[in-house]
Amino acid sequence: MAKERHTLEDMKRIAKEIRKDIIRMTHAAGSGHPGGSLSSVEIMVALYFDVMKHDPKNHNWEERDRFVLSKGHVCPVLYSTLARSGYFNPDELMTLRKLGSRLQGHPDRKKLPYLEISCGSLGQGLSIAVGMAIGMRMDKRNPRVYCLMGDGELQEGQIWEAAMSAAHYKLDNLCGIVDVNGLQIDGETKDVMNMDPLPDKWKAFGWNVIEAEGHEIDSMIKAFREAEKFKGKPTVILAKTVKGKGVDFMEHEAGWHGKAPDDDQKKRALECLGE
Amino acid sequence: MKSGLNPKMELVKNLYGEVDEIPTRNGYGHGLVELGKKNRDVVVLCADLSDSTRALWFAKEYPERFVEVGIAEQDMMGIAAGLAAVGKIPFVSTYGVFCTGRAWDQMRTTVAYGDFNVKIGGAHGGVSVGADGATHQSLEEIALTRVLPNMKVIVPTDYLETKKATFEAARIRGPVMLRFGREKVPVITTDKTPFRVGKSETYRFGEDVTIFACGPMVYEALMAAKELEKKKIDARVINMHTIKPIDSESILKAARETGAIVTAEEHQAAGGFGSAISEVIVENYPVPIKRVGVLDRFGESGHPDELMAEFNLKGTDIVRAVENVMERKRR
Numbered sequence: 001m002a003k004e005r006h007t008l009e010d011m012k013r014i015a016k017e018i019r020k021d022i023i024r025m026t027h028a029a030g031s032g033h034p035g036g037s038l039s040s041v042e043i044m045v046a047l048y049f050d051v052m053k054h055d056p057k058n059h060n061w062e063e064r065d066r067f068v069l070s071k072g073h074v075c076p077v078l079y080s081t082l083a084r085s086g087y088f089n090p091d092e093l094m095t096l097r098k099l100g101s102r103l104q105g106h107p108d109r110k111k112l113p114y115l116e117i118s119c120g121s122l123g124q125g126l127s128i129a130v131g132m133a134i135g136m137r138m139d140k141r142n143p144r145v146y147c148l149m150g151d152g153e154l155q156e157g158q159i160w161e162a163a164m165s166a167a168h169y170k171l172d173n174l175c176g177i178v179d180v181n182g183l184q185i186d187g188e189t190k191d192v193m194n195m196d197p198l199p200d201k202w203k204a205f206g207w208n209v210i211e212a213e214g215h216e217i218d219s220m221i222k223a224f225r226e227a228e229k230f231k232g233k234p235t236v237i238l239a240k241t242v243k244g245k246g247v248d249f250m251e252h253e254a255g256w257h258g259k260a261p262d263d264d265q266k267k268r269a270l271e272c273l274g275e
Numbered sequence: 276m277k278s279g280l281n282p283k284m285e286l287v288k289n290l291y292g293e294v295d296e297i298p299t300r301n302g303y304g305h306g307l308v309e310l311g312k313k314n315r316d317v318v319v320l321c322a323d324l325s326d327s328t329r330a331l332w333f334a335k336e337y338p339e340r341f342v343e344v345g346i347a348e349q350d351m352m353g354i355a356a357g358l359a360a361v362g363k364i365p366f367v368s369t370y371g372v373f374c375t376g377r378a379w380d381q382m383r384t385t386v387a388y389g390d391f392n393v394k395i396g397g398a399h400g401g402v403s404v405g406a407d408g409a410t411h412q413s414l415e416e417i418a419l420t421r422v423l424p425n426m427k428v429i430v431p432t433d434y435l436e437t438k439k440a441t442f443e444a445a446r447i448r449g450p451v452m453l454r455f456g457r458e459k460v461p462v463i464t465t466d467k468t469p470f471r472v473g474k475s476e477t478y479r480f481g482e483d484v485t486i487f488a489c490g491p492m493v494y495e496a497l498m499a500a501k502e503l504e505k506k507k508i509d510a511r512v513i514n515m516h517t518i519k520p521i522d523s524e525s526i527l528k529a530a531r532e533t534g535a536i537v538t539a540e541e542h543q544a545a546g547g548f549g550s551a552i553s554e555v556i557v558e559n560y561p562v563p564i565k566r567v568g569v570l571d572r573f574g575e576s577g578h579p580d581e582l583m584a585e586f587n588l589k590g591t592d593i594v595r596a597v598e599n600v601m602e603r604k605r606r
Contacts, residue, residue, distance in 0.1 A: 066360075110390055116360060118389040121380050127350045128385060131357020131365075134342060138318070138363075158381075161350035168345075 006049045011217050014084055015045045016273055019246045021080035021093050023269045026260040029097035035256035036150060037077040039181040039241040044081040046220035047146060056086035059114045065143050066116050066132050070125020071150035071179065072106045079103050087114045123156025126176060130166050133174040148177045152184030155193050166234040167206025175227040176236040179214065181243035183254045202236045214239030247272045284478050285467035291501055295462040299455035300398050302437025304329025307366060310445050311337045317445060318358055320344060321368045322351045328398040330368040348373045352381035359391040364445050371397035371413030371454060375420055386450050387423040394444045400454045401541035402586050403579040412574030418546030420452040421519045428519040429472060430454045430489040433462045436516065439470040447472060458579040460491040475522040481511035484597050485529035485536050489515055489548050492539035499593035508597060518548055523555050530560040535600040537565050539593050544568030563603035565596040
């Protein structure tokens with residue numbers, strides 16, 4: 001199956017559309033998580049529009065790469081990315097969090113079949129990704145497994161259990177990405193529960209570590225390609241990002257973790273995004 | 276009117292005499308090995324307890340399909356879901372306290388909410404775990420798992436039934452919790468004894484009272500029924516191995532036909548097997564009911580036999596409970 005090639009300009013344009021979707025969706029829902037969704041946009045665009053093998057017309061394709069969203073609350077960015085990739089009509093994005101919607105407040109794979117997992121309780125996704133990677137390895141299958149985590153999420157002990165098992169089983173078909181935006185609900189991660197030094201921690205757990213600019217699509221693509229080539233260890237890409245990226249009054253603000261923009265804020269946000 | 280043991284159940288011939296005793300965990304272990312032979316998709320996971328859960332037997336035969344995760348049950352539950360997502364039939368093996376306690380959120384959100392085809396082998400259920408004491412004696416698994424949508428909960432009665440339950444768990448779709456024990460317990464069934472998930476089986480006919488039991492308490496219930504004969508009480512004994520989905524029909528039939536119910540489980544009386552049955556009775560056909568189970572205590576160290584007596588989980592305790600409901604029935 002032929003994969004559409006997207007230019008960098010194309011992907012930047014898509015990223016902008018996704019940001020607008022995030023603002024509109026959360027506004028329409030009256031709740032949701034714009035901050036962490038906005039910080040993950042380029043990561044998602046790089047994956048779905050360049051790096052991953054997948055087919056929007058055949059979501060069950062056995063040979064597809066697997067994407068696990070461990071930081072489940074940023075599902076707005078995942079839903080928008082899926083819609084913009086062609087999995088479903090972007091109009092449906094406005095049903096986010098509404099009763100009967102396929103787009104639940106946190107991913108529900110039974111309601112939206114294009115999701116690999118149901119999640120929202122942080123710290124669980126990496127283990128699932130490890131299981132997928134082990135399963136692929138058992139059958140000598142090609143698909144790669146990608147798992148996007150938040151940096152605050154790394155405070156959950158289960159992440160480190162999964163990190164240990166990934167290294168123990170030498171899962172070089174697994175690539176973790178950490179959206180390092182430096183913020184969580186109660187403030188800056190370094191003040192709430194300091195996790196520095198992050199690269200050292202992952203290295204100590206036996207992972208190959210790549211530090212990348214989280215808002216530069218080409219930097220992310222380069223990192224993903226490097227990860228593909230690295231053998232013998234799983235790779236984690238520590239993506240340096242800005243929470244709320246793209247909307248000036250949301251950037252670097254912990255308060256925009258889980259709050260939807262009101263009418264006025266939506267208008268200002270969309271203006272920032274070029275509308 | 277039918278009386279005595281139900282011949283269709285093909286229970287062991289000398290049920291009231293010398294019976295073989297085999298730990299139910301061995302049924303799990305052997306079940307897994309046989310499954311592994313027939314089905315290449317079956318994989319087994321363990322968290323540093325492969326010998327005592329008997330997952331080791333599978334590990335020895337099929338090392339390429341065995342995943343050791345170390346002392347990390349939450350990770351294990353997630354890894355199992357990931358394996359299920361790519362087409363495997365994973366069996367998570369650890370003690371009941373750890374799979375249903377330590378990894379409860381993972382069981383809930385990752386496995387049950389995600390509706391992944393993960394099977395949970397919860398070993399070391401009950402006080403009969405023995406000397407290890409309370410921390411390892413799981414008395415809450417039935418309560419903790421039956422509240423999860425999509426989860427099926429099975430407590431097989433003996434070695435053979437545990438093997439059958441292991442096969443069935445692999446055959447049916449979706450998350451399954453299997454609860455079994457550490458100590459050797461009487462083998463009361465045979466290869467021909469029926470076992471169907473969700474369908475309870477009447478092991479002994481009776482018209483005066485019905486004793487619903489699961490796990491090793493089925494044997495205790497049959498012994499109690501024998502004792503009750505002397506008191507001219509004719510007790511129906513039903514093996515209700517599946518707590519979820521519960522066989523409401525047999526519960527209501529028992530309530531209508533016998534008018535008094537006793538439940539027996541090696542588990543907290545609150546919230547578990549007896550509570551599940553009570554819910555059906557109370558809402559549809561209230562009759563006197565008494566739950567035999569652990570009465571809001573943690574377990575403790577001791578010899579398995581001593582502990583079963585200490586925690587009032589013997590046939591004699593069931594007899595007393597029957598006398599209680601019979602008396603209330605008469606009022």
